[in-house]
Amino acid sequence: MEMKNKYVTINDYINGAPMESNFSICEETISLSSGEDNINVMVVKNLYISVDPYQLNRMKTHSCSQLLLPESAAILPGQAADDLGSENPGHGGMGQKLLGRRRPGNWGGVIDGSGVGRVVESAHPDFKRGDLVTGRLHWGEYTVIKGVDTISMKKLDPLGFPLSYYAGSILGSSGLAAYGGFFKVCQPKKGDKLFVSAASGSVGILVGQYAKLFGCFVVGCAGTKQKVDLLKHKLGFDDAFNYKEETDLNSTLQRYFPNGIDIYFDNVGGEMLEAAVENMNIFGRVAVCGVISEYTDKTKGAKPDMIAVIYKRIRIEGFLTVDFKDIYEEFISTTVQHLQTGKMQAIEDFSYGVESIPTALVDLFRGNNVGKKVVRIAED
Amino acid sequence: MEMKNKYVTINDYINGAPMESNFSICEETISLSSGEDNINVMVVKNLYISVDPYQLNRMKTHSCSQLLLPESAAILPGQAADDLGSENPGHGGMGQKLLGRRRPGNWGGVIDGSGVGRVVESAHPDFKRGDLVTGRLHWGEYTVIKGVDTISMKKLDPLGFPLSYYAGSILGSSGLAAYGGFFKVCQPKKGDKLFVSAASGSVGILVGQYAKLFGCFVVGCAGTKQKVDLLKHKLGFDDAFNYKEETDLNSTLQRYFPNGIDIYFDNVGGEMLEAAVENMNIFGRVAVCGVISEYTDKTKGAKPDMIAVIYKRIRIEGFLTVDFKDIYEEFISTTVQHLQTGKMQAIEDFSYGVESIPTALVDLFRGNNVGKKVVRIAED
Structure with a gap:
């Protein structure tokens, strides 16, 4: 299988306020050959991507992962330290690896954040083509995930709510x-x-x-x-x-x-x-x-x-x-009830398309967002 | 009853590092007339007085009591806000009234701190002459307490330990x-x-x-x-x-x-x-x-x-x-046991006499003390 994938990368570490010029939009061809190497590999078409202030901390020369000492890994079996921060909704977070994939001759790689997408290809037994999923997705059109696990990627039943609610919004990490x-x-x-x-x-x-x-x-x-x-x-x-x-x-x-x-x-x-x-x-x-x-x-x-x-x-x-994984179910059921009874409101601030992601991030530091910043990458 | 009382007072607010010259040693005559006014009045001969860094905070122009909003009083029924800080052992504390008694023509009044003494005169039914007590005592030879209460002043059974241990030391507020x-x-x-x-x-x-x-x-x-x-x-x-x-x-x-x-x-x-x-x-x-x-x-x-x-x-x-009053008994029994079995040691740093109190305080800020600073005012 081959497909074109447009994605965002950074040109260098960002130690001050971010600017659009810190980012580039790249294009690559994803080719997924079959065979043993592809066990647990999955391709997701990204629908909604969350953009959060904490992500800037992962783009600094000194990534905030350095704040974490080795034992930190132990608290989250099955999760790379990289994923810790990703779970951090509003304004905290860090990543051990700044970028998921580095390639020769290209400084940057993909950047990830929480999002919602639809599986287009899967060699993992728990996910099949067409499944809605939520978890760590890349700032791009598609996310290729090697070593899929069911802790950092979950099948999604939106319960009748907009999919964006789960992309780091009210029913996602910000909530x-x-x-x-x-x-x-x-x-x-x-x-x-x-x-x-x-x-x-x-x-x-x-x-x-x-x-x-x-x-x-x-x-x-x-x-x-x-x-x-x-x-x-x-x-x-x-x-x-x-x-x-x-x-x-x-x-x-x-x-x-x-x-x-x-x-x-x-x-x-x-x-x-x-x-x-x-x-x-x-x-x-x-x-x-x-x-x-x-x-x-x-x-x-x-x-x-x-x-x-x-x-x-x-x-x-x-x-x-x-750290709140143990109250996730309670959070979802309470919040769903508040949404259904109209007692709570999701306030979302949309951008559209991969090209809008850099500005979406930059805008957070200029105070230009009202409510949760979500980028709609594609219509479902 | 009349007696001479030497005591320490401050000459003005102290906003920087304290110096001996900030203090004066005064003498007064205590006269205790009998009659209705004297109900709940008690005179204590001070034996050991605690000197703690936090007390400096009570001598500043802006006493740290200003940090406390009115509701603070409510958490400690029976205690004046003034006494809150006194309970603070090592390095915290504050007092609403800087000085207990102000007199015309004399800027300062007495200063209090935790200590151990012996009752020499009492109109309070719960305390009689000869009782050992621990609580808020003045930086002086005697403490005249009006409105004695059994929360801020307690009879003391030293359990065979030195009395100084109870004057803000290992079995007192520092402990x-x-x-x-x-x-x-x-x-x-x-x-x-x-x-x-x-x-x-x-x-x-x-x-x-x-x-x-x-x-x-x-x-x-x-x-x-x-x-x-x-x-x-x-x-x-x-x-x-x-x-x-x-x-x-x-x-x-x-x-x-x-x-x-x-x-x-x-x-x-x-x-x-x-x-x-x-x-x-x-x-x-x-x-x-x-x-x-x-x-x-x-x-x-x-x-x-x-x-x-x-x-x-x-x-x-x-x-x-x-805030630890509810664990006071547990603290005493545990610590007494550790002392009796030789597992803990009290390290005390003594000064002697009312005249030594200003230097005792000043020395705390020069790092001259080793362990708990206690002033022995008189032999029992």
Whole structure:
């Protein structure tokens, strides 16, 4: 079998803010010969591809995989360390291998991310042509997977929901990050006052909705009036503000939380984290999902007041979505119910075609997305 | 009843490193008239007084009590917010009222801290003359307590141990901080690799011992060769180093923890916290007991790598000893047993007399103490 495959690659490591010029669109011919070599090989036609901020961390000279010491591999039998980060929805993640396939004379290889596709060829006994699947797919038209396993690739029954919901969106990794981050890491109590940053981003927009349904007071921040309006008027946040219009974040948070913050769901890091700690109540919890302000500029790192952390007994905790596998079924059933009863909404921001992927990523760092960024590669 | 009382007061707020000249020794005449006003009044002859780094935080223009929002009072029925910090052993704590009694024409008043004394006069039904007590005592020869309550002041049975052990030392607040901080906040597992800073300080020296007994690999840092030798050769730490001889703390920790750190018990904050986070294993825990490097210079605050916090799912958590009241009995019985079987040692650093208190405090910030700093005010 032979087919043309257009895909995205990067031209060199990206250590600052990403630009379209960092990427190239390449074309290759996929030829799948039959024989023993092809056992467990599968070709998937990509339908929806997730684009997430964390993916930038895998494109740096020092991939964030270096943060993980050897024992990390042990926690995820059957998964390459490479896949750990992929599971990270909103703003965390890392990859041991930057690129899946390197070829002589070509610096880059394919880049992967979570997605939804349809099997067009399979030598794996558990997948057959025509199956819908969700898992790690490449930023391209097709994904050739060698060594398919049923942990990182799953058959998909969309339960009547749009396929895009499963491509890192509300029923995919962003949903699981929001659900696990809120319920497991934040350990919420009814009436808790929750602040979420990047609140119109893929994870924040869901955290706020889960928190409202649970019984929290919820304020989010975002970077445009349009996003703030969406949070306040369409998604039921108690309040929201445009951080770009604020000059002193500490006072801003004091204004929105005169009785302090119990939970801060952090997607941005930097000054916002510092201001949140200043405004935290005793026994406050900070779930660190992402620190997008630091991804492109490490000097923007937060210097939280540790004296306040002691006196207020604040807990600051990082997490990866991969750690929530044990609550996946609970997450799906709860979220499906909320979607069916209209209590939750998926907000998605689409781009179309492989060529749009680089801009889709770049836009995340310019704050141009509203909700989950998904690229539709092909119609089903 | 009338008696002369020598006591320590401060001359003005102290916002930098403390100096002896910040303090004065005053003398007053205590007269206790009888009558209804004196119900619940008690006079205690101070025997041992604890001197702790956190007390400096109560002497600043902006007392750390301002970090606490009103609800904090609610968690400790029967205790003034003032007393919260007092319960904080090693390096945390705060006080709402800087000084207990203010008098016209005199800027300062008495300063309190945990201690052991003997009741010389009591109008409270639960305490009688001659009782040994432990609780908040003043930095002076006597403590006059109005509104005595049995939560902040307790009768003491020393169980055959030196009285100093109860004055903020191994059977007092430092012990409880180390015990609760290690077992409750760090959530240790046998074989965990633990790093403790200010390891020869009042809390660190006990954390290391608890951790060794529990089955951890323990490395501590301190600021002199004498302290390092004590940790390695007398207290059974697996290793220890003098941080003043190190130029790159990140590499230092890599050297002592080639397989990474699972638990960091932080007493110092600043660069050491940053280096510990860099060397942390996945699911690592940082118990923030104190940040002494930041008490006298806020610009030294740590900027931990939050990207590492996410990828390695690190939990950073502050605590106060006051939160461990529910495990007080367990702490005492366990520690008494370890002392009786010779498995733990109290390392105390004595000063003598009210006049020595200012230097005792100042010395803490110069690293001159080895183990728990206790001032013996009088022989029993």
